[in-house]
Amino acid sequence: MEDSIFQIHLAVRYVRSSPARLQKFKECVTKEKIESKAQLVLDVETRWNSTYLMLEVTIKFQKAFELLEIEDSKYSDELSSGERFRGLPTCIDWEYARYFLPFLKVFYDTTLRVSGSLYVTSNAYMQDIFGIGLKISKWCRSVDPGLHIMALRMKGKYDKYWSNIDNINLMLFIVEVLDPRHKLEYVNWVINESFDMVLADRLKAKVKEVLVALFKQYSSFKVVLSAQPSEQTRVAMEIDVDDVDLDNEEFMKAMYQEKQARKKVVNHKTELDKYLTDDCEDDNKSFNILQWWKLNSTKYGALSMIA
Template identity: 40%
Template sequence: MLVAALKHQKAFELLEMQDKKFVEELNKGRGVPSIQDWDYAKSVLPFLEMFYDATLRISGSSYVTSNLYMKEVFALGRRIQQYRDDDDLSISLMASKMKAKYNKYWGNAKTINMLLLIAVVLDPGHKLDYVELCLVNSFGVEVGGELKAKLSSCLHSLYNLYQGADEGNQDDTLSQPSPSDKAKDIYDMGLYRRSTGRKSNLKSELDRYLNEDCESDDKPLDILGWWKVNSNRFSVLANMARDILAIQVSTVASESAFSMEGRIIDQYRSSLTPKMVEALVCTEDWLKGDFFSSLAPENFEELEKVEQDLILSEDITCSVGPVSIALEDD
């Protein structure tokens, strides 16, 4: 709306001179926009566009977002710092308040979620070097280096956990060896290494993945498609990527982040039980996704029926519990 208003600044100025009712209506509030107001809007517009664009990118509900947030979030922190040093006092104060809120979630290196950092490492276009670059630029060389070491340790621990589960699944699927196979076991080099404690010099999937060149950023990368194609080379990492990249970075879909309509509770929902309201609020935005405004109204009778069934099942469970205990005592 601010973009559209700035495009029609001249029109508003002409309307102010020609339409007295327009001026009278605006004077009931804060009055007609002054030259200073227009200048302030122009100066703050790039700041607000930065937040809007970042929200659209990392709050999507139909694509992977856990590998995209780092560039947006850390760039926001740097821009906020730049605006905090602005000569305009009003912009500087606004940026200072935003910086305090930003630091609450992203300013403390000790509270950063390692799983979110691992998600960026699993992006073949970024990997570990990119994460290190962002951490060093944001927290300094010393703290950034400590975070990288912690990330590397967590990454290898998680990889070993998935590798153990993958090897267990493979062992379950192996058939019993035949007598001829048992006779060959004494000449098996892998068996010899395991019995003597010697390990192969082959690099792990994780090391091979990290040592390979990053994918080109000339065109958008389908990260899920990439892992699907390369799952034969990186079977363990593909399983990790499947689970970790499914994490949504934002708890609110971008379709609702700048809309008040999705937060209005109608007469039907205001009569629901707290448990049902909690379930609906937590899932509605993501279920509706991009077609948020095009959905038909919910079938409230069906929702009420489901709610009644849940309440009935809870009542039955509570009533059956004491009876079963009494029977056991007899």
């Protein structure tokens, strides 16, 4: 498969190497009645997204390249000479290119979303980055030898940047936790799928630690007996249980209310706890995460400041 892409790369390079060759190619395009106005682009061999752009355009002109073989004898001669050249692109080469194009499109689309500020909000970064990793891992198990080898090369480059959990910016995961459609359970699933058990457990612990630390930093919450105790509880708690003249009913009531107040302190849920245990929102394309946090800022308090 890699050889097929390289042959197409050489064909494009030949056409673009001089104005005369490009003109001859345009004549072939006209004769084949190809209506596309796209311009041939040459890829950078080490960049998958540029390879996608080259193939996505070049495939449309397959018939023009085949006619060029007849119209321009130098085309065949040049691509058949030299150690790396093995002739013109064959039908099999073109089919391989079409087969491989959807896989390259994954890289191209992700590059656009991650690098273009108009295409992405920060909560989408994790899904793009680790989504590619999971797809590559799946392709590595392909029974197609060409795709299998190509995927292994991709995985080597991917792992160079994303296999070391100590170098990963944990905010990639934190912002995904703050997406009310996914939260921590989804993030933990992604981590489990992307790393081995030991690394996954370490990374999940780090994410939870940072999440809690961020919440504490932004939160002004202080543990009290009760933020707004009921009138009945307040009166009961003011009763002096050491008063020997206190009747049994009042004594028992005061003791019980004091215990209940302490229980509330122990079992108090922070805004972070409430957020993580509340049901996730429905996952749909029209969901506006910024608007959601604006509407729920009172409910989740300091957590909305992080979001």
